Amino acid sequence: MxxxxxxxxxxxxxxxxxxxxxxxxxxxxxxxxxxxxxxxxxxxxxxxxxxxxxxxxNLGLDPKLRELGMCGVAILNRAEYEFIHHAPVFLSAGGTEEQVKAMRQIGSSPMSAGLFSQLEEDAIELTIQMTRSIEVDSALMKRLQSALGNSHLVELVGVIATYNMVSRFLVALQVTPEH
Incomplete structure (x- = not known):
């Protein structure tokens, strides 16, 4: 190293x-x-x-969706430190080990059908679009707004934006997992 x-x-x-x-x-x-x-x-x-x-x-957003966004950003930005810290929280918020394993493939291969709910799949797609291309498909945003309402949609977008900041900090400064 x-x-x-x-x-x-x-x-x-x-x-x-x-x-x-x-x-x-x-x-x-x-x-x-x-x-x-x-x-x-x-x-x-x-x-x-x-x-x-x-x-x-302190957000009203479902913790499982919050952590799904955080973990997705971590994988997309190769911020292993972030993933290591948030995957256990995702599990405690109702996620499964199978979902954690599948999240490691976000952005590189299709998700296994039926592993995530439609809302979770949309949250993953939002994470991918916000992280990779910044701009988000309007149909996706309308589906999320319909499912979440304005406040929780703003919170989900804010979580994804925030953890893009976190991952960029971690990767640039080579922050490594604790031993």
Whole structure:
């Protein structure tokens, strides 16, 4: 492996104290490597912690759809770190091991028929379109709006957009899974 350009901040980092405490509280007392990279910039880490905390914990969107979008982005952008962190949450939100395995093929081969609901298939297609081509087919958006309503459609689009940001950060700075 090549040497990391930007090293992780130490696990025992104490300053800035308020920010470190807020991140540790959101993570159940731990730092993950993403936090250790973000903490090179206190303003960035502060905003990230607040924003991602809201996205992860306070949306009305079905958690399974939320995590499906996050995992799909991770696979499409080759952000294994992101997938490793979100696949277990997808499972706890009602996903299956078979679906997790199938998600690894998003964007490279057709999904197995019947493995995902029509809404989940549309959410996967939205993830692919937003991540790869940015523009989204209007018929797809109309189906999703009909199924989800305006608020949850905005949240799903926001989750996919947010996790495209996350994956690009992870990949560019070579953030690796914790051991």
């Amino acid at each position: 090549t040497e990391r350009l930007v090293p992780y901040q130490p696990l025992d980092l104490q300053e800035p104290a308020d920010l470190v405490a807020a991140i540790r509280q959101r993570r159940g007392g731990q730092f993950i490597n993403l936090d250790r990279m973000l903490l090179h910039s206190a303003p960035f880490a502060t905003g990230w912690n607040a924003f991602l905390g809201e996205v992860r914990n």
